[in-house]
Structures are given as C-alpha cells and as structure tokens.
Amino acid sequence: MPRMNAAQRHGVDFTLNGRRVRAEAENRMLLSDLLRHEIGLTGTHVGCEHGVCGACTVQIDGKPARACLTLAQQVRGSDVRTVEALAPDPAELSPLQAAFRRHHGLQCGFCTPGILMSLDALLREQPDAGREDIREHLSGHLCRCTGYATIVEAALAAAEEQRKEETTNA
C-alpha cells in the first residue's frame, strides 16, 4: 500500500494534453498549482481556489473539473487536458476559440480558459447541445466583464459549425 510522506515530493505520472508526463509534487499541491508552477502551463487560471469561480476548469478523463479542487496526486494515471490543447498550432485557433473571438465572447479573458474547457467537453459529448445545455455548463463559471450573452452566442455558433463540418465529412 503506497504511503506518501508529507515531508517529501512524490512523482505523479499522468497524460497531459496527449503526452505522458511525470511531475514531482508535495501531497498538498493542487492540480492547478502543479500545472502552472511545476509544468509551466499558465493557461489554466486560478481565481477563487475553492471551486466557485470556474477559472481553473480543466478536463480530467474527458470531463470538466476544477483543478483547484483536485490534488495533484489524485490525477495519477488520468488523462488531463488544459486550454493549451485546444489550438491545433500556435498560429491557429480552434473553432470554439475562433467563435469566441468573432462573437466577442471574452474581454479581459481571465475566465475564458475554464469556460472553453467546459464548453469543449460539452460539444464533444453532446454535438447537438442547445442554448439550455450551454447555459447549464456556463452556470459553473463566473465572468465579470463580457457577460454571458456573447459567450452563449459564441458556443452556439461553434456547435453549429461543428455540426456542419460533420455533415460535410459524412
């Protein structure tokens, strides 16, 4: 039975944005801090640090989850995706990100990475997601500048684009 001592750092093996990684973390380190401080992926933002604001939302095994309510040790063996995984390359936005840009779905951008990860998970799982589903997923996020109307419009546009893409490819 593995027992990890509080005084030391311990290895955490997991998949991050499609690549196997091994990081070192104290038991008390949160996933949000592991991503930002140990691995250097600062796209995941940290707001309230008690699960209310949604800024730190990432995907764990395909499901949106709060990185600030997850201990680094809890993702051993899991598949973690962060906002850095969305854009296909540094010069090109993902369709969801591009829709946010077109529809003014962000202003200061602090809450955006978390919202993108929730909506990305929704649109993968439910390609026919409508306004109510989008609002339900957005209810786990706080945005204090843009407001939610343009975010909903951006998500609806991205969902429609995705459906068209699938029809064309079919």
Place this chain on the structure above:
Amino acid sequence: MKPASFDFICPDTLDEALSALSEAGGDGRIIAGGQSLVPMLNMRLARPGVLIDIMRLEALRRIETSGDGITVGAAVRQAELEAWPNLLRDLPLLTAAFPWIGHVQTRARGTVCGSVAHADPSAELPLSLVTLGGAVSLRSRKQKRKVTADDFFIGMMATDLAEGEMIEAVHFPKARPGSGYAFREVGRRHGDFAIVACAAVADDKGLRLGIAGVDDRPRVFALPALDDDQFEDALNDIAWSLNAREDIHASARYRRELVRNLGRETLKEASRCRA
C-alpha cells in the same frame, strides 16, 4: 490558498484503507472526489494529518439494486449516479434533485457518499436520502453498522461517524409505483448553496416533506394526505418547529416563509405526480 501538509495513502483494498484509518485515529480523513473536502483543506478549515484516497477501490465503485433499494458505494461519483440508466424509474427524486447539486464540473468529481459525509445542512443529497428514509452503511476495522439517514445527520456538518469509521455505502429505497416525487430549491444563483430546498414524497401512506437549509441538518416531516385548505396550517406548524438559521444569505423569517411557499408547491407537485 494551500492546504496544510498531510501524508497521502492509496490503499489497494478496503481492509488496508480501514487499517490506515484506524491507525491514523482522529488525524485521518477519507478523501474520495474531494469536492467538499478540498475547499475545506484549501481554507484550512480541515487539517488532517493523513488522507486516505479510496477512489481506486473497485469494491466501492458499484451501484447495486437489491429487492427494495439502491446501494451506492463510497467511490461512486455524482455524475455516475446521475447517468445511471435506471435513475428515473427507481430514484425519480434524484432525477429532479441532480440539476441543483453543485455544477456539472463538481458533479463530475464529487461522490454521493462524500456529500453525505460532509453533511452540509443545505445539501441536496443528504436531504434526498433523509426524505426517502434511506440509510448509511458505516465500517471500521472492527465493525460494520447501518444507521438510518435521519439518525446519521446530527447537526451542522456533524454526523454519527465515529473515529476510525468510514461510509462504505448509502442506501436509497426504490421508488414504488403510484408514488409521486418532487424537488424544489431557492438559491441566489443556480448551483449556489440552497437557501431552502424541499423534497417531497406522496404515496398511499400520505405525504413526506424534507427540508434543507433551514435547521442545522435536513429534517423530514410526515403528514397525512391534505386537502387544499389544510396546507397553510400544516406548513406554518412545520416552519415554526424548525430552528431556522439566520445568516448573511437570508433571515430566519425569510427561510420560514420559503418553507411555507416552497413546501406547499413541492408537496402539491409530488401529489400531482402521483395522480
């Protein structure tokens, strides 16, 4: 915010988990999904010296149906029960309650039993368990016992759990045909903690109304079948019998008023569903 230091144990079997918990004494805590415990750790409202992670124990990951009830193991996530194919048929009250439980993002990680162990007086899962007349299976290295949900919750975030004991599973009685169920809640925003939440069951024995967010634990009241003009007095009696809390979110008077109105609506909806 950073949690205080703790040892972290990942047992391979339930026996190992129970031994570790017994060894840690009052300093040990079980961690499952962490959606209630990690905020407490972050704010240092909880400072356990040892955390025991039970999410890798297959024996606790099961949703099982027996003759008259559904047993949900301690490592079953809320989203897993929410997506369980028989939920609407066997636990319609939970189908109605789930959208109110935190957010999609917390239900994906949080467990059903974790919410019960946390025992927040406004939480939906403890309320549903008490209203349905459910039970909690507790286990320590030395013994197993089962207590009714109503006996398990003893106060504000306080339960009957003893040192060295953990929740192994919770049991929900299965919905009976011809019964009606309803769930309603008032909060500042969707997904916030409830100011008042009501759960109701209507069946051939009468009505049951569960209320969370008012007293220091979820409370349940049995009522006879009521005519339309009898609701007001019955709910007024219930409102005054609760020890209503007053806090930054709502006055005790407002909470009592919500019990009268939301309670009536929830009971009526459950009665309509029965018909």
